[in-house]
Amino acid sequence: MDIKEGSRELGSMRRDNGLGSFDSESSLSKSLSRNSSSVNSLFKGHEYGTALMKFTPFEVAYVDEVNTGRDEKEYYSVLVKYDQQLDKEVEIYRTIDMNQDNYFEEALKMRNLLEEYRRYYGARKPTILGRVLANPLKIRMHYGHPDVFDRFWFMTRGGISKASRVINISEDIFAGFNCTLRGGNITHHEYIQVGKGRDVGLNQISMFEAKVASGNGEQILSRDVYRLGHRLDFFRMLSFFYTTVGFFLNTMMVILTVYAFLWGRLYLALSGVEGSALANKSGNNKALGAILNQQFIIQLGLFTALPMIVENSLEHGFLEAIWDFLTMQLQLSSVFYTFSMGTRTHFFGRTILHGGAKYRATGRGFVVQHKSFAENYRLYARSHFVKAIELGLILVVYAAYSPVAKDTFVYIAMTISSWFLVVSWIMAPFVFNPSGFDWLKTVYDFDDFMDWIWYQGGVFAKSEQSWERWWYEEQDHLRTTGLWGKLLDIILDLRFFFFQYGIVFQLGYARNKYAAKEHIYYRMVQFLIIVLGILVIIALLQFTSFKFTDVFTSLLAFIPTGWGILLIAQVVRPFLPSILWEAVISVARLYDIMFGVIVMVPVAFLSWMPGFQSMQTRILFNEAFSRGLRIFQLVTGKKS
Numbered sequence: 001m002d003i004k005e006g007s008r009e010l011g012s013m014r015r016d017n018g019l020g021s022f023d024s025e026s027s028l029s030k031s032l033s034r035n036s037s038s039v040n041s042l043f044k045g046h047e048y049g050t051a052l053m054k055f056t057p058f059e060v061a062y063v064d065e066v067n068t069g070r071d072e073k074e075y076y077s078v079l080v081k082y083d084q085q086l087d088k089e090v091e092i093y094r095t096i097d098m099n100q101d102n103y104f105e106e107a108l109k110m111r112n113l114l115e116e117y118r119r120y121y122g123a124r125k126p127t128i129l130g131r132v133l134a135n136p137l138k139i140r141m142h143y144g145h146p147d148v149f150d151r152f153w154f155m156t157r158g159g160i161s162k163a164s165r166v167i168n169i170s171e172d173i174f175a176g177f178n179c180t181l182r183g184g185n186i187t188h189h190e191y192i193q194v195g196k197g198r199d200v201g202l203n204q205i206s207m208f209e210a211k212v213a214s215g216n217g218e219q220i221l222s223r224d225v226y227r228l229g230h231r232l233d234f235f236r237m238l239s240f241f242y243t244t245v246g247f248f249l250n251t252m253m254v255i256l257t258v259y260a261f262l263w264g265r266l267y268l269a270l271s272g273v274e275g276s277a278l279a280n281k282s283g284n285n286k287a288l289g290a291i292l293n294q295q296f297i298i299q300l301g302l303f304t305a306l307p308m309i310v311e312n313s314l315e316h317g318f319l320e321a322i323w324d325f326l327t328m329q330l331q332l333s334s335v336f337y338t339f340s341m342g343t344r345t346h347f348f349g350r351t352i353l354h355g356g357a358k359y360r361a362t363g364r365g366f367v368v369q370h371k372s373f374a375e376n377y378r379l380y381a382r383s384h385f386v387k388a389i390e391l392g393l394i395l396v397v398y399a400a401y402s403p404v405a406k407d408t409f410v411y412i413a414m415t416i417s418s419w420f421l422v423v424s425w426i427m428a429p430f431v432f433n434p435s436g437f438d439w440l441k442t443v444y445d446f447d448d449f450m451d452w453i454w455y456q457g458g459v460f461a462k463s464e465q466s467w468e469r470w471w472y473e474e475q476d477h478l479r480t481t482g483l484w485g486k487l488l489d490i491i492l493d494l495r496f497f498f499f500q501y502g503i504v505f506q507l508g509y510a511r512n513k514y515a516a517k518e519h520i521y522y523r524m525v526q527f528l529i530i531v532l533g534i535l536v537i538i539a540l541l542q543f544t545s546f547k548f549t550d551v552f553t554s555l556l557a558f559i560p561t562g563w564g565i566l567l568i569a570q571v572v573r574p575f576l577p578s579i580l581w582e583a584v585i586s587v588a589r590l591y592d593i594m595f596g597v598i599v600m601v602p603v604a605f606l607s608w609m610p611g612f613q614s615m616q617t618r619i620l621f622n623e624a625f626s627r628g629l630r631i632f633q634l635v636t637g638k639k640s
Helices: 003-017 027-034 047-054 110-118 151-155 171-181 202-221 223-231 234-243 246-271 273-279 283-299 301-316 318-330 333-354 373-401 408-431 439-454 467-473 476-480 483-493 495-505 516-532 534-543 549-571 578-608 612-620 623-637
Strands: 059-067 073-083 088-095 128-130 186-188
Touching: 047 073, 110 128, 128 171, 151 171, 171 186, 171 202, 171 223, 202 223, 202 246, 202 333, 202 373, 202 408, 234 246, 246 273, 246 333, 246 373, 246 408, 246 495, 301 318, 318 333, 333 373, 333 408, 333 476, 333 483, 373 408, 373 439, 373 549, 373 578, 408 578, 439 467, 439 578, 467 578, 483 495, 483 549, 495 549, 549 578, 578 612
Parallel strands: 128 186
Antiparallel strands: 059 073, 073 088
């Protein structure tokens, strides 16, 4: 029997049974519901089982109704097929799909909803019906999937969506921009209730945050926002800023403030300005000393939670609000929020600097599934891990060279929020990862990470398989950026060279009786240390006042400088010869190995500690999630 005859036979079977679609009321679905506990018996004795045996590429989707209590039922979307090797029907997946769900009674309201387009609201009829913030400022220009557009009005004004898939990646908000700029009217009427959501994990949330942040970066660069800024009145402009790009801009300013604070304190300590200002008790330096010692007050990040506590107090009472706040801290919500701030800042800032926003698929995977270390590293290496290592290194060096840090209490009070940010950016992908601290999975993940690093794939290798392919993809934004973007990138990378100069300035050799000429000569010798190795070290020990501890300090100074050189080399790649570029690739691979090991050390330590995995599961996830995780571990444990 050929495929045409098979299709006709399957179609006749559908007509005979009245199964135009596999819904919950069909005889097939009823039989599936009765036998949902055993996939092998789903199609036994049924002609659809015979059809699946004949046409193995076919897959059947149906809605399964499961009784969970006396009056409670759950509905699952199930996909099954016939497996020739096992000689039985198997279940491919079973999931609860909550993406854009709707109800029949809500659809009955559409007639009343559409009648709103006939009425005037203010001076005009509405062109977009949304949900909130429509009165009195009419500044909310996009509400998501429940939006209803006046199609004829939009089609005569260029259409709903813009043409560019890069600049206008957030096409829905640009539809609202066009509506406002072209004299449309966006209003709010609560007619229908539409649910939208899916079961997501940290990686899906981060990809969504990256997509939205990149879209907001393109909005700032667009002509639409520029034109709106010139046409809106003052109060409406404030609301527009707050509800669109302002949130991301403020988040980026918070992270940039942390960078400026830590780098500024480091330069003050390494240059000796901080020590001299604190040592000199004259009236001219009292104000400076007060400023240097008081900024830890603004680092009490708990103050940002006061508006939430006040709002919950008005709704539920003060004690309930305090209890909710403490519960959120125990569930590590602050870690999650701090990590999300890093995601938004990285992609928002990079889009402003280089452009090149793109759509990022968030996926609908099984969120109870453990994410490998290599996958987390690919997602968060440049946006979180490298930045956290940089800030952590600054905090360690500052503790070693700052006179203020000699007082332990002052150092802790001044840097505790910065350390919290470093820990959150490194550990959040593993804290919120199911089985993130399982020892065997950690060992396997490290082997998988090293295989990914050293994989020598061809031109068709994917980023999930080859480190080199992923490394090139991380530089895609540099290919489309202009001269000013590349120049600003190079200027920002120069901070690592100042770091090296400050470390060298603090070396024991540089602080001895020799003049500045010998100090410059030593900086040349330091470079020869990296090149010549042990012979130069022996010569320095023999003929100078060089101390052996300076070897480690020089290495500490050169590693950040080497990373800065790599970043600059990526920007000026078109001007580099192929031989030099191959050396850049090799050094970059070693740096990623080093970064991976640094991130893996605390993960491995917590995985080695007994009981930490169980504690992580019980603290972070609800009972249903924990039960699903244990079931998943039992199922996967039986596989070879």
